[in-house]
Amino acid sequence: MLTYPGRIQSKLPNVGTTIFTVMSRLALEHNAINLSQGFPDFDCAKDLRDQLTKAVNSGFNQYPPMAGIPILRERIAEKMARLYSVDYDPEHEITVVPGATYGIFTAVASFIRPGDEVIMFEPTYDCYQPAVETAGGTSVFVPLEAPDYHVDWSKVQAAITPRTRMIMLNTPHNPTATVLSAEDMRVLEGLLRGTDIVVVSDEVYEHIVFDGHAHQSATRFPGLAERTLFVSSFGKTYSVTGWKMGYVCAPKELTTEFRKVHQFNAFVSNAPVQYAFAEYMKNPAPYLELAAFYQAKRDLFREGIAASRFRLMPSRGTFFQCVGYEAITDERDTDLAVRLTKERGVASIPVSVFYHQPRYDKVLRFCFAKSDDTLKRGAEILCKI
Ligand code: PMP
């Protein structure tokens, strides 16, 4: 061990280790069923693995182009046009990045200066605020409204000031599993008209929207698309969170600024993984079938705990299920999540950590991106609590 002799002035004084790392580690230590961190416990498609092996063995092992290999960007452009009726020029408007987290961080670094304000909804996915603070910006929190976590747009309007530079969207939403509607998007479009506010739209769960509803991407709405950096993740779509790759689509003016930072940050994304996705994406079936796949898992998990004392909240998208536990205990969710992991063998995520000042609403988040057997075993335990 070495000791730094100087004085550290942390840029992130209130940040510790992420809750996902903490809970997954605890689950491992106690051999608990891990329904905490959001990642599949099953393997990705064999065909995709084969494509990666093929790419490596074909010699695609050196730096690819800074923005991503052209064929992959073309496939992404085709997909965005097919799904959301929006035209992105692969040359100037699509950038392949090493994961959505990176895309979000780089987008913030590209546009936020000290003194700039960034509006985000609470509970907030955990990487937004640190990205803003690292850039010297100020996070402005707008609460999602109980009991269904909807947006009160009058509160967004009230939060907009001359210093507002960016608004972060996340639909489907982690951790609450809510989705924004077309009406939400139209209201936002109206609010932002005539401003210089940029939207970062985190849509990593774009293919996991349930009950027959269409995903309302910000890119479907021309007044939003023209000011949006759309962020998606191959990790979620193809069950390869460990491959860390995503993409950012944005108008040329925004992409130009984004790439200025990207080229000095990661510079490029993993070459063979890009070739593998480019081949695998030719067939749209895997992402078109994803919602039904996860809906069956959602329903299995919900049925499994329907008889428990947990209160099931709606899960309209993502692979998360939130539950209220007010009928069970007065404990804080942070304490309960740890206790359930250690004593009962099921790990979850306490939702209070997604607030800038903890709000103990007695809500836990469970991830159902797990094998049916894991979900059944987890539900059995939860029914005994
Ligand atoms: N945004 C949200 C809302 C997420 O849930 C996640 C991931 N789990 C990410 C971004 C990050 O995705 P990636 O692993 O591609 O960085």
Ligand code: GLN
């Ligand atoms: N996004 C995943 C979740 O919400 C985890 C990703 C991470 O560990 N950073 O659980």
